[in-house]
Amino acid sequence: MQHLNFPKFSFRFKNSENKISIFDVLRKKFVILQPEEWVRQHCVHYLVEEKKYPKSLINVEKELIINTLKKRYDIVVFNPNGSIHLIVECKAPQININQDTFDQVARYNLKLNATYLMVTNGLNHYYCQMDFKNERYEFLKDIPEYTMP
Template identity: 60%
Template sequence: MQKLNLPDVELKIKSKENKLFIFDPFRKKDILLTPEEWVRQHFANYLICYKNYPASLTVLEKELILNNTKKRTDILIYNTLGTPEIIVECKAMDVKITQNTFDQIARYNLKLNANYLIVTNGLEHYFCQMDFKNQQYVFLKDIPNYNP
């Protein structure tokens, strides 16, 4: 897989029936290794190991119902009160980050009301803080470190 614009992480990868699988420590099972999963695992590791967000408050592929349709957030981090703090939308490395990507995560946030939104393809990362009063997001240079 392609090197990402994230710190290296030691991931458990194995081959089964000519397909590569990666062990997901959050879901505690092997997951088919797709480019998006590669980004998801690296970014989750970055948030936990470098930004100090607790793994215990981190969920991957959290299902939500939006307009009677099942959707999934790539990474969802809760605060200590159990409410969503950060939503991360991961794309494969070759997927360009567009306004549609921001619209997608903003739709998820209509339901979740997280304070921070992150969009990444592993090479480019965009960090936003919600301004609920003005119904917009404000771009940040980086996501803040975990502060309980």
Template identity: 70%
Template sequence: MQQLNFPTYQFRFKNSENKVAIFDEIRKKFIILTPEEWVRQHVIRFLLTEKKYPKSLINVEKVLKVNGLRKRYDVVVFNPDGSIFILIECKAPEIKVSQSTFDQIARYNMTMKAQYLMVTNGLNHYFCQMDFENEKYLFLAELPLYQVL
């Protein structure tokens, strides 16, 4: 798999039906390794290792309803009270992060009301803090550490 713009992490792999699978610590199972999954697993390790978020507050690939349509978010970090702290959208490295990517996460966030957003293709990472009062997001250099909360 392609080298990503994250620290180097160790992952568990296995072959499953002639496909490579990667172990997801959050879902506690092996997932077929696609370019997007490679990015998602790096994001999870980044949140756990660099940002120190507890595993118990991270959720991966769940269905949500947006304007009556079933959508699936990539990664969410919850606050201890159950509200959503960070909503993360992962794209494969070959997918350019564009305005449509931000439009997608903004649509999801109308329902989810996360305080922070992260959009990444593994090579380029964008972090935003929501300003709900003025209906915009402010770009940040990085996400806050868990201890800062």
């Protein structure tokens, strides 16, 4: 798999029926290693190991219904009170991040109301903080580390 713009992490892999899988520490199972999954797993490890978010507050690949359409978010980090702290949209490294990508995560956020948004293809990362009062987002250099409430 391609080298990504994240710190180096240790991953567990297995090969079954000529398909490589990677162990997801949140779902506690091996999942087929696709380019987007490679980015998602790096991002999960980044949030847990670098930003110190507890695994218990992170959710991956869950269904979301927006205007009767079934969608799936990549990563959501909850606050201890159940509100949503962060939504992460992961793309495969060969996918360019553009306005459509931001529009996608913004649509998800209309339903989820996260304070922070992150969009990444593993090579480029973009971080935003929501300004709900003015209905816009402000770009940040990084997302904040987890702090106990």
